Amino acid sequence: MSRRQQRKLIAQATRDLEDLLTPGSTYRDVCEAVRTLMERYMQRPVLVDYATLQDITGVTALLADGRCVVVVAAFDRWSQRLLVLLHEFAHYLLGHMPAAVDPQDTPHQIAPHLSPRLVQILASRSACVEESDEHAAEQLADELFERTERRLEQEPEDEPPVSDSLARVAESLRAGLNSRGPRR
Numbered sequence: 103m104s105r106r107q108q109r110k111l112i113a114q115a116t117r118d119l120e121d122l123l124t125p126g127s128t129y130r131d132v133c134e135a136v137r138t139l140m141e142r143y144m145q146r147p148v149l150v151d152y153a154t155l156q157d158i159t160g161v162t163a164l165l166a167d168g169r170c171v172v173v174v175a176a177f178d179r180w181s182q183r184l185l186v187l188l189h190e191f192a193h194y195l196l197g198h199m200p201a202a203v204d205p206q207d208t209p210h211q212i213a214p215h216l217s218p219r220l221v222q223i224l225a226s227r228s229a230c231v232e233e234s235d236e237h238a239a240e241q242l243a244d245e246l247f248e249r250t251e252r253r254l255e256q257e258p259e260d261e262p263p264v265s266d267s268l269a270r271v272a273e274s275l276r277a278g279l280n281s282r283g284p285r286r
């Protein structure tokens with residue numbers, strides 16, 4: 103994929119994601135919207151599994167039967183889960199190859215609830231990813247997350263505009279909420 107095609111793909115994905123959201127959407131709704139988009143773009147079934155993970159927050163794998171599985175750390179907050187899911191989606195949009203899972207690794211695996219052994223295998227493979235790829239995915243995920251937040255916070259059109267001082271209070275509250283811990 104050329105850089106130009108890639109920029110087009112990212113712009114398209116951003117628009118498609120925004121189209122799936124309304125001001126009433128919850129972070130959980132957005133996670134489902136992202137899964138739907140991944141399915142549409144990858145043209146294969148995409149399963150998202152929220153599980154307890156060690157050392158990593160998320161990983162994507164292609165199963166031998168053609169399905170894609172995204173394992174996301176089961177954070178309490180759906181906003182954190184969304185950020186991880188967007189990070190995995192970003193890897194796809196940037197053309198990074200997900201780990202392929204050997205049929206021998208997954209004799210009876212069907213998400214949800216991959217075995218801890220399989221998750222460990224996937225984690226060790228994702229540890230080989232280039233640092234620059236991680237950085238690019240992180241940036242794109244942040245961008246998609248911010249756009250999503252803006253979309254969720256949009257005022258319905260018939261509401262009176264918020265006064266300037268109120269808007270500033272909301273802004274500073276949001277800045278406080280946005281401070282997040284490190285992630286991969």
Ligand SMILES: [Zn+2]
Nearest residue numbers: 189236239286
């Ligand atoms: Zn990553």
